[in-house]
Every structure is written in structure tokens, then in C-alpha cells.
Amino acid sequence: MTYQPDRSQYPNKKADGSLDIDLKSGKFLKLWQGPQHPGITGNMSVELTVCGDEVVEGITHVGYLHRGFEKLMERRTFIQCFPIVCRICVPEPDFNEYCYAAAVEELAGIEAPEYANWIRTLILEMGRINSYLMYCGGQAGSFGMGVISQWTTYVRDLMLDRFEELTGARIYHMFILPGGVRDRLPEGFAQRMEETLCEIESTMSDVYNTMYCNAVFKKRSVGVGVIDIDLMDAYGVTGPNARAGGVAKDVRKDQPYLVYPELDFEPILGQDSDIYTRADIRRQDLLQSVDLVRQILAKMPEDGSLMAKIPSVMHWKIPRGETYIRGECSRGEYGYYLVTDGSGYPRRVNVRGPSYTHAMALLERMIVNLNIADVAGLMVSLHTYPPEIER
């Protein structure tokens, strides 16, 4: 987004180029958006400096949700880390399970069985659907359309039922663990999943009519919050945020993992890079994931081994090594950097969540010159989850 000096005559630039914001002048107002605010994407806040209804500076504040997972993991055995990683990202937890398991497997020289990889892929796509459903509700809500989130929450709940019968839990599944997965598909799962997918499709068609074909939504999102194409690399923009600007980044294609090579799909691209395009890319991504789930259930083997042989977990040591495992979550590139030192504990774990770049640096850059009323819409449109910023 280019700086439009004609919109406001304030603030002036000082000789050194920095902004001359003098609160005592009465021209500016400090406004805190969050951490308790319906228009914020979770537990973070933006310290806005406004001039009239226009934002002239926005500083992000995080730290409300820091739980120290990376450090905690340095004091836990490799198996004990498995139940905590999902908590790093509440709305799409399974990516953590997958990345952690794959990193451990790589350093320990273990290969997860094929059947387990199909189930892992299935779970990741189910998670993507849920994450987008949550996003749709949030994006609509940020522009004052409350009903959409009620619809998407309902179908998300149906998907949670599928998660529950497959993994034994609704939110924190703790199902993908180093070596494989915990269990096979329950009897009749594909049938019930199909019913759920149909419900989701029908809801999404309603959402399309009421949200995407809605004059108000269009008015407020088209042309607003544009990410300049030359910002993409500098700010590490990935996922739908990048694809909405025509940048074909999708780890599932660029560096295929699990069973993605066997699935038929093309990354969905947009052009305008504004809030509306990003929303539309996510809607289409969601429907693509519905299709991917169908493909997986049709193509996956009937049965197979769940777990590779892993060392006895009580004394599991992993030789010195380091690796970075990445994958495409609903918000972009998600990665785990794992260092092992031959002991029974990870030496260092670093979680690379897309929200870190999108919700902090990028947002600060884009928020300038926005109307206060559009701040929430912009934030949601970057689709960020603070728990995964802070870990």
C-alpha cells in the first residue's frame, strides 16, 4: 500500500524523516485496539495513533499469551513434547503435531508408514477447513455481519464431531505423534464425513450469497488493505496473503510432503491483493480442501500400519542434528526448526508461524492511513492467530 500524503496533512515529517507526533498538540489521539476488543484477532493489541478517523501510526503489542512452549520442550522427552505442541495454535493445532512429528522422525531416522501419512494428510485438510470456517466468521464479523460466524461455527462443530470420532478429541487432537498416528479410521467414517462436507458446501454457498455478494462487504473490502507485490518477499508473506496478490506460493506444491503428490489440485491465485481477494482465495481454498478430503478418502489404502517402530520412549535419545520441517497451513508457511544434541530432550525448538510476520511487521506497515473502522477488517484479513506468534 502506498503512502498517500494527500489524505492527511499530519503528521509532518521531521528533518530525520521520522514522524512528528506531538500528543500535546491536540491533533493526535492514542487509541488502544485490544487486547480486549471484538475486532482483534485474539490476545494482542495495536496501539494506534490517530488523526481524526485516520490511523497515522500503529504499533503492535504481543506477549499476552506467551506460554514458553519452546522452552518447556527443552525440559521434556521427545514423547512428552508431543501432547503440548498442539496447544501452540488453538484454531489449527494439527500442523504443530505434524511438523513436530516429522522433525523428530527425520532426525531419528524413522519413516512413518504410508497409511499413517494418508491419515495425517486427511487431518491437516480437515484442520484447514475448520480454520477457514473460523476465518469467514471473523472476517464477516469485523464488518458487522454477525450471522455468518454463527453459521460457520455450526458447520465447524460438525467437523469437530468428525475430529472427535477419528482422534478422540475435539480441539486438541493429540493424534499425530512421532512414528505415525494413534488409530485408524473408525467404521463408516467416510460416509459421515461426506455428509459433513455436503453441509459445509451448502453453508459456504449461503456464505457466498450473503457475504461475498454483499454490497456492504464489497464496499468495505475491495481495494482496502492491499499488500504491495514488492512487500511480499521483504515481509515474508506466504499462504493466501501472498496468493491473493498472484504469488504462487504453496508448500504443498513447492516442496510436497505427506501424500500431496498423489492429490490433484492447483494453488488458487488472485490478483488484487486486497481484503476482498484474500477472503475469496480462502473461500476457494476451503472448497478445495473439501475436494481434497474427498480425494484422500477415495484414494487412501483400506488399511495399513499405524506406527513405525520407534525406540522405547522412556529413554529415547536422538543423535546430534538439526532440521527445518515446513508445510502449508491455512495461513501460510508453518515450520518447525528442531535441534537435537544426542540427549533425550530437544536442544532447541523454534516454531515458525506465519502470524509472526503477518500480524506484526506487515500489519504495522499496512495500518497507516487506514480508517479506524477498517483496522479490524484488515487484521482479520491477514488471518493471524496470536497463540502461534507467541508460542
Place this chain on the structure above:
Amino acid sequence: MSIRDLLSPFSAWKNILRDPVTIPDPLNDRPGSDRYRGFHQNDNEKCIGCGTCEAICQNGAIDMLPVDSVATKEGDSGLRPRIDYGRCCWCALCVDVCMTGSLTMSNEYKWVESDPDAFRFTPGVDKKFWDNSELGYKRPEEHRLVSPERIEMREMNVESRIDSFAEIVHGYSIEEAQLEADRCVACGLCIATCPTHMSIPDYINAVREGDYEQGLRLLYETNPFSNVCGRVCTRKCESACASRHEGEPIAIRWLKRHIIDQIPHEKYREIIGDPEPSTGKKVAIIGAGPAGLTAAFDLVRKGHEVIVYEAKAAAGGMTRYGIPEYRLPYDALDRDIETIVSMGVQIVYNTRIGADIPMQQLTQDFDAVLLAIGLQEGRQTRIPNSDHEKVYRAVDLLDKITAGEEFHLPHCAVIIGGGNVAMDIARSIARLQKQQYGQVDVVLTAMEEQQHFMADPDEIKEALEEGIIIQDQCGPQGCEIDQSGKLIGLKTWKVLSIFDSEKRFAPVYDNGDETIHACDTVIEAIGQFSDISLLGDELTEKLEWNRGRIQIDSDGRTSESWLWSAGDCVNGPDVVHAVADGHRVAASIHCYITAD
């Protein structure tokens, strides 16, 4: 923007006629899914209190606590997991790792209580409405976090071992030992069952860490016969091992042997350390078997002077003169004995107390005396013609084999007995026959059914592989002798039952089902007894007795204040019990002689 964009949002109105989707809770019951990870349940009959669930719980949600309804017993700590739902995250790692499969989860997830402390509870002990729920998370069969299978031990194959007394078992490589050590969950249940309470999980940890010196130090804390026990221990510990419930027990014995094998013998002394300064007290020990030598080892380390009198030309007792070389090579036994001797224990060989030195002499010359004479004499069946010269006692023949004495090797031998001693003599004779005659001809007869033999199942399997014929349920009735007085066979009747309703020995035979096992030699392997003639009439009269054995107290002390007894002659039945006994009496003797 089009006209559609203005109108289409109104399609939301179509929902006005739809039923609400919200589930009114708690009016509607919504059960958790079949594999839902809900509230815990524990089958307390199955649970052994190993605490592996506690160890794996990364939330510290589990505490192992004693409970009223469960008693501590062999292989069961008597503790049970108490779970704190203020901490639990329902990850079910505890269920996955549970060594017995006793811990599972129900699919219940609603539990309302006004007392917050109620959410700290002991599943299976504190009764809950979800107990015995069929649904809920149970560990899938192949989902194992601790390997159930033992690392296989490499051994000599049948062809190469049948004419050889070389050791059958090769021992673990370092990699194999570490993999096996990794299976141990360090619960410590085995320690209580080991008669001498070896610190098993600690020395297994030493294997895992590759710290063999620490391993050896730990072994010597409780067992100076680790070379022997690492090879032939009856391994009571393994029958208490947590890992046996859902797989094979940890190969505790082989890991002990592995430690021993890794350290050069010259370094033992340095690792074990020196004895304490001399106290000037003197102790006499009769018998250089495991019991006597263990006591001697402990006492010299305490600074006492110890003299061991041994009737035979070498030390070790039955571990040398009974156990065959293919199970326990002499050099392994020698390493244990040399270490004990290097601490300052003096052994006087070829000296039989009672014959060469009278018992009274010892009472005069020493502050305390320990009787550790084992069971040297073989029991006899006393069936007709069993006094024939070609009817031997197994221990006598094993003794001759060790001592290298000449004896007439049977062409065709029949053994009476189904225990380990019977297997030892059968397999020794078979090896000698193969060496000298080129073929094996040994028949082993026993009263029990084969699956109830006292012998170790591995011994039976290997004996059969080596060509020994086992005939079970055969009660010996007499030895058959031809007119020239030559032994030609053993007559047996089929055994219908061995014990009566009160479990007393009262065999019932079918005398119509008679077998003559043709042979030129019969070997009796039905037990041993002690030769106590060394005590002399006066002492025998003075001592208190208990069913033919000298009466001892819990410290191994006899009714005479200066005399202790240990090992097979009072307790038995194996090396590790003899070692445990040795420690016990040594501690008691030490207290006694240092009392003033």
C-alpha cells in the same frame, strides 16, 4: 457492484424457518465418541503400581500412592495412580504406556462437583459412574511406546554345541544391550523380588549410559557373584518385571552379564575399592560356595580376618562342581573368586572340617563361625536294586566331570528327575557320548507332566534339541538286572497323580502301564541333602533343629551364639539366595564381633 450484491444478502432470511442447531445441554445427553479420551478408569487387579504412567505424564498429573484395598506383593508395589484433573490434559500418554493395559479412558466428559479436591482421585479405587465403561480410548493393539519384544540373545546352534562344553550363550553386543536396556521403564519392581535386592534399574541405566564402571560398582554393592549370576541366575526378578505383562520381561540377567563382560578383570579391584582397616577380629567360614564366599567378602571389607575352609581342591561349591561348563565357564567363576580372594579372603583348600580339623578347634581360634556347607549328597530313590554299582547320583557324576575324574561313560543312560540338575546331567552325558561314541542315548524320566517340570523351560527345549528323550509321568519302580548281575533297565509305571487332596506327596500309579527303559546306567537326580557329620555329637545335640535342618533366626544365627549358617544347607535353592544369605549373616556377624 451489481443489483445482485444488494439483494443476495437477503437470502439469509430463508433460515428463519430452520430448527435451531444448538444442543440444549444438559437436557440432551451427548455421549463422547467411541474412542473419546474422557475420564480415566483403572483395573486395579491388573495394575501393578509400576508408576510408568506417572513417569510419562508431562503435566505431573499423576502421583503414585498407597491405597487401602491393595496390598504390596511380589511384582506389585501396592501403589496406584492418583490423577489430578487440575493438571491432566487428556493426552492419554499414560494409557499408551501403561505396562499392563490396566489404565484406559471412558468416553465420559461431564462431571460436576462442588468440592474442587474431588477432581484429584484414584481411578478404580474411588468408585465413579464411568467405571467399567466399554467405550472410550483404549490403546490400539499395535500402538506400543515401549517395545514388548526382548532383544534376542545370540547362541550356539545345536550342531556346534552338542559335542562341546563351550558356553552356549554369546552375550549381547553393546548396541544390543543398549536396546534391551532402553526397554526397562526403571520402575524398580524387580528390586524387591531379587533375593539380594540388586539395584537393577540403576545398573541397567549404566548399560544405557555406557558407564560400565558404575555398572560394576553397583553390581558389587549387592552381589560379588555377578559373573556367575549374570549367566546362571534363576532370575526371580524377571518374573516380577513390569514388562512381562504385555510382552517379554527385560533380560535382566543378560544385562548383568553384559556389564561384567565389558570390564577387564584387572580393573575390578580398582573399581570396587579397598577394604576397611583391620579390626583384629577373626571369622572362620566352612565352605567356599557362594554363601560362604559372599559372607567372607563382606567381612573382609569390614576389616575382619576371614579364613574359609573348603573340602575340595577349588572354590565355588556347586557352581563349580554342579553347574556344567557350557552354562558357566570356569574362567567366569574364577573371576568372581579371584576378586573375592584379592580383597584378602584366605581359602584353605582340601581341608574338611570334622575330618581334617575338628569343629571345636574353630570355636577356640575364631570370634565367630559360619557354616555354609551346601547340599553335597545326592538323594536316593531307594527303589529295588538302586544300590547297584551302575546307579549313580547326578551330583556325584557332575562332580567327577568337573574334577576330570575317570568314570565309566554310559552307552545308554536313564535319568530319574525333572529338575535342572537332571537336565544338567542329561545334557553333560549327552555331550560326552557324542564326543566318545558319536551318538546320544539319554532318556530322562520324571513323574510330572512335562509342562510342570521344575526345570527351566529353556533347559527342556535345549535338551530336546540335543537329542535327549523325555518321558514324563513315569514313576520309577525298580532297576532291572539280568542273571549276570548287569543293570539292563529301569522299570516305571505311569503316574496318575502325584499329590493327594492335602497336597502331600502320595503318588498314584497305573501299574498296568509299565515301561522298561533299557539302559546300562541309571542316574538319580531327585534332590540333595547336607552332610552334617562335621558338627559332632555334642554340638548336634546342643543345636536346635527344624525338620532336619539347623534352626536359624532371621539373621541366620543358630541357637549357639558363635555359630551362623547360610546358603543351601539352611535356605536354598539357588546361587542368588545363597548370596543374599551370605550378606545377611555377614551383617549379623559384624554386629556381634564389633559389639564391644
